[in-house]
Amino acid sequence: MDRTRELMMRALDDEISASENMELQAMLNANEQLRAEWESLTQVKRTTADLELAKPPDELWEEYMDSVYRRVERGIGWILLSVGAVVVFSYALWQLVRELIGDAMIPWYVKGGAVALLVGIVILAVSVIREKYFVFKDDPYRDVHR
Amino acid sequence: MHVSRDGTECCQRSDEFELLLRARRGDRSAFGTLITRYMRRAYYVALGLVGSHDDAQDLSQEAFARVYRNHESLDPEKSFYGLLYQVLRRLCFNHLRDAKTRKSRLEEKAHWLTDEARDRAALSDPVKRSEWSELKTKMGKAIEALSEHEREVLVLKEFDGLKYREIGELLEIPIGTVMSRLYSARKALATLLEEIH
Numbered sequence: 001m002d003r004t005r006e007l008m009m010r011a012l013d014d015e016i017s018a019s020e021n022m023e024l025q026a027m028l029n030a031n032e033q034l035r036a037e038w039e040s041l042t043q044v045k046r047t048t049a050d051l052e053l054a055k056p057p058d059e060l061w062e063e064y065m066d067s068v069y070r071r072v073e074r075g076i077g078w079i080l081l082s083v084g085a086v087v088v089f090s091y092a093l094w095q096l097v098r099e100l101i102g103d104a105m106i107p108w109y110v111k112g113g114a115v116a117l118l119v120g121i122v123i124l125a126v127s128v129i130r131e132k133y134f135v136f137k138d139d140p141y142r143d144v145h146r
Numbered sequence: 147m148h149v150s151r152d153g154t155e156c157c158q159r160s161d162e163f164e165l166l167l168r169a170r171r172g173d174r175s176a177f178g179t180l181i182t183r184y185m186r187r188a189y190y191v192a193l194g195l196v197g198s199h200d201d202a203q204d205l206s207q208e209a210f211a212r213v214y215r216n217h218e219s220l221d222p223e224k225s226f227y228g229l230l231y232q233v234l235r236r237l238c239f240n241h242l243r244d245a246k247t248r249k250s251r252l253e254e255k256a257h258w259l260t261d262e263a264r265d266r267a268a269l270s271d272p273v274k275r276s277e278w279s280e281l282k283t284k285m286g287k288a289i290e291a292l293s294e295h296e297r298e299v300l301v302l303k304e305f306d307g308l309k310y311r312e313i314g315e316l317l318e319i320p321i322g323t324v325m326s327r328l329y330s331a332r333k334a335l336a337t338l339l340e341e342i343h
Contacts (some may be wrong), residue, residue: 069214
């Protein structure tokens with residue numbers, strides 16, 4: 001950004017020294033276009049300075065902290081639910097595969113398919129869990145995508 | 147919503163060091179103190195970034211929750227708000243990029259801005275009230291139309307009251323970049339004001 005615009009910003013935001021202010025005034029006095037730009041930026045500053053962020057109801061602050069902790073607890077709840085679902089589903093699947101393998105009437109390729117299904121699910125589950133573990137361990141905020 | 151700095155900053159810093167040490171060990175009351183200290187600031191910055199009360203509440207609380215879940219990695223030597231803000235800004239930007247958010251934003255009016263002083267002054271004059279209401283809505287929409295980086299520095303400067311150096315430290319960018327983004331943001335808003343008047 002050029003020197004003039006830098007000084008304009010500093011002047012608008014009251015972060016300008018006396019000597020820099022004199023430098024800016026000299027630039028503005030010498031250039032009509034710059035003066036027009038300065039006027040429009042000043043108008044923007046005046047308008048935005050009049051604006052405020054709307055206040056929420058007071059009840060929000062009373063409940064805010066509890067809401068944060070409820071979120072943390074819900075996260076733990078989801079983890080337990082997921083682990084439980086994986087365990088139960090895995091057991092049911094294992095029992096099903098055992099039934100299939102033990103049944104002499106079932107063709108061999110169906111039994112092979114059932115075993116492949118079970119092994120594939122286990123491999124995928126372990127892979128995902130391992131990835132999530134290392135991501136969680138090393139960078140807790142990587143799941144927040146850019 | 148503006149955090150006091152001069153005079154109390156030194157005491158707050160050593161106090162925060164102790165709080166962060168305790169919070170890192172899992173002390174909920176210490177973390178609760180940090181929440182109470184920074185919840186308004188986090189909420190208002192999120193409101194400025196996303197333009198919705200419900201979303202600002204949701205995102206700011208989620209930011210605290212994520213920091214709390216990883217309390218063991220809190221560093222007492224560093225600013226808690228700096229860490230919190232990094233999580234918050236990413237949540238807000240992800241939220242803004244979400245397609246559903248973009249669609250609903252087009253349909254909303256900018257109720258996240260106000261000016262109580264001007265609102266009171268305009269109360270008795272319906273024409274002025276209407277004009278000011280329209281200007282506020284258009285300014286709000288213009289701010290929402292800024293790029294996320296331009297909007298961010300504008301919010302931090304105009305609504306959070308930070309100095310250039312503080313914005314630069316928070317965003318980890320040079321002061322020149324802060325001023326450059328501010329300039330772009332204000333030029334865009336200046337174009338809008340010229341169209342209105």
